[in-house]
Amino acid sequence: MPDHNPLLRKLAALSPLSDEDRRHLAQVAAHPVAVPARTDLIREGDTPRGVFLVLEGMACRYKILPDGTRQVLAFLIPGDLCDLDVRLLNAMDHAIGTLSPCCVAHIPTRTVGDLLDGHPGIARAMRLAALVEAATARQWLVNVGRRSCERRLAHILCEMLVRLRSVGLASDVGYDLLLTQVDLADATGMTSVHVNRSLQSLRKRGLIEIRGRRVVIPDLAALEAAADFDSGYLHRATPDPRPDPGLRGTALPDAALRDAVPPEARA
Amino acid sequence: MPDHNPLLRKLAALSPLSDEDRRHLAQVAAHPVAVPARTDLIREGDTPRGVFLVLEGMACRYKILPDGTRQVLAFLIPGDLCDLDVRLLNAMDHAIGTLSPCCVAHIPTRTVGDLLDGHPGIARAMRLAALVEAATARQWLVNVGRRSCERRLAHILCEMLVRLRSVGLASDVGYDLLLTQVDLADATGMTSVHVNRSLQSLRKRGLIEIRGRRVVIPDLAALEAAADFDSGYLHRATPDPRPDPGLRGTALPDAALRDAVPPEARA
DNA sequence: CGCGGCTTTGACCATTTTCAATCGCCGTGG
DNA sequence: CCACGGCGATTGAAAATGGTCAAAGCCGCG
CATH class of the missing domain: 2.60.120.10 (Jelly Rolls)
Structure with a gap:
């Protein structure tokens, strides 16, 4: 129970x-x-x-x-x-x-x-x-x-799945999303009109199904890929190895922390 | 000192x-x-x-x-x-x-x-x-x-003024912004090209001046208005009365917190 | 003097927004 | 039981905002 x-x-x-x-x-x-x-x-x-x-x-x-x-x-x-x-x-x-x-x-x-x-x-x-x-x-x-608008929505839908699942409010494939498209728009910085169209596009791509307020995710891996979603940040027990992000900038060598350079040394 | x-x-x-x-x-x-x-x-x-x-x-x-x-x-x-x-x-x-x-x-x-x-x-x-x-x-x-792109930039510029001022790195009218336009773009979800153009537009409107990396704000009130900026969230000692935000939704009456309604009472 | 990084510009293009209507569903009141 | 009203979803067309690509321009530094 x-x-x-x-x-x-x-x-x-x-x-x-x-x-x-x-x-x-x-x-x-x-x-x-x-x-x-x-x-x-x-x-x-x-x-x-x-x-x-x-x-x-x-x-x-x-x-x-x-x-x-x-x-x-x-x-x-x-x-x-x-x-x-x-x-x-x-x-x-x-x-x-x-x-x-x-x-x-x-x-x-x-x-x-x-x-x-x-x-x-x-x-x-x-x-x-x-x-x-x-x-x-x-x-x-x-x-x-x-992120593109479709990705944004996909990302939020993935996030909700993980979060709702961890409180027992989602099955493995879907959940009831008690939100309007206006709410989604205000969360993703979009227009409700465009939320509607993007959602339809996700549907056409076979990534989601929507029946009333029920969201069904037939192929989670596919949606996650489309969303660029990695559940790691939610710290739930979901063993997904995260890929190496393409980095920008150089790393600070560990040794640097040991060398105390006075602030005046700045050029 | x-x-x-x-x-x-x-x-x-x-x-x-x-x-x-x-x-x-x-x-x-x-x-x-x-x-x-x-x-x-x-x-x-x-x-x-x-x-x-x-x-x-x-x-x-x-x-x-x-x-x-x-x-x-x-x-x-x-x-x-x-x-x-x-x-x-x-x-x-x-x-x-x-x-x-x-x-x-x-x-x-x-x-x-x-x-x-x-x-x-x-x-x-x-x-x-x-x-x-x-x-x-x-x-x-x-x-x-x-917010529109111009507003976004204006908002960040206002924010930096308040923050830098509180550590003594800005005068009342300006500061050195050690950022490139690419950095601003990545912070505001824009393109560096568009940052450039929006900055120019702010300049043409007389809201900011830029000389090298120095940002000058000739009329702070005007920039704040253009940015929809209210420094309240930074919790610095800046006595700006904040305007009443147009609200959405109904308020929960205080009394409601006292009435313990069992969860099953939900329709 | 030349290179590299950053800024600026122009032309063109894509994505989104805006505006307006329509449709559908559902609960209420007659 | 059915019309009414309202909210939310959907659609279409036109307009606007912001992005893409590519080429200069600028400037400081080695």
Whole structure:
């Protein structure tokens, strides 16, 4: 019987958790709240009073620009927790809102602190999760900055498969994507019109199938290749040897670190 | 006499530091190394043996794609320190390399741990710096995803002014930008050709002046407006009231957090 | 003086966006 | 049970933005 707490599942996949850790984490999700779609959990400029844990549905981090356009910064799926370091900041620089109807638990700042300070195992797992989120953000920047539109979508679809699978919400070949094409557009820096056309193209190439909100990936290897996707950054147990990236620039020889050259030595 | 240690300057601007904190931080930068331009400090896949502190020059985080294109993920300027949580990860998901000749200090993992665990003041300042870096990464994603090319460049130029100013490397109106147009292109998801043309356009609009590598900003307010730039995310002491962003979605009423609705209540 | 790296320019081309309509599905109210 | 309304998906045509390719131009440095 699979674990019903997605946070537990996710963290346990990143770092071992003791039974006591698990008990504490389970308590954290004890008071879930149902939230309708398209609802802000916290807005830009707000002072966070804790963090949110998504238990069901999909949410996102986003920013709205002065001209009304939106950029989605990250998708939050069940098990995702946001902003461990709330204690340090007093104003959100972006908003967090639901995209589908969600089930969410609110964790007060105090509790976050207790978890982080009093439970090294949990703290480690949560810090790792935060690092993975940062790595994902970097992938998104590469996605939007340097990949073709089709690749961007393919990449996101691959990413969602891995992430949803690790909380038991995807089979080996597909999952329910609770997003609109507008949401995908705002995440990939595209237009919803073009998302539509690119998705169709991926379909024609036989890389994906879409029935309603169900995404089916008949040949994962093919989609990953088309997406230039390497799951390594998600740090899930997926043994994929990564290829050598063509490098730019010269390497700094190790020995150089030993030679202390005074700053004035600069030309 | 201004502080010559850019790390100290930067951290002190984020959070108060005791004299002892300052002494410790000064020691950290005690063994600088000169590194030529276009040299990798650490590559994707490498296991970090510590962190690097930039003392002079400009470096960047970047990724190379299979087709050879590069995406710059962040610029590192004097005072910037990378990857506090090295202890947790054993492989870099991106590379760090110099863009100009640099002066760099290497800080072993152990020392980072000591700083973080034994000096709460320093730890707090460094964690804040990391949060600012994350916020900057979000801005970059918005930049590349949703802003026109001219805006993107203007935004980066504004950002560099604020950042360089806070380590004493920029006057009120300008600074030396030790980057090529190719570097700017790789940071903004553009072509170097188009960077050139957009820069010219900004020049024609009177928003910037460029003489060699010197960037002059005659009317900061005008450039900020053109860039849709709000320095708030950098958390520097710059009292700019930020405008209300046009919001999307409904707010979650505070009371909702109190009502514990069981997850099954979902429609 | 010549080379190499970076910037600048021009012409042409491709990809995406924009704008506008249409279609389909689904839940609501009559 | 069916019309209505709304959101989201789809389509087409025209326009715009940004990319590609290739050739100079500039400038500092050895």
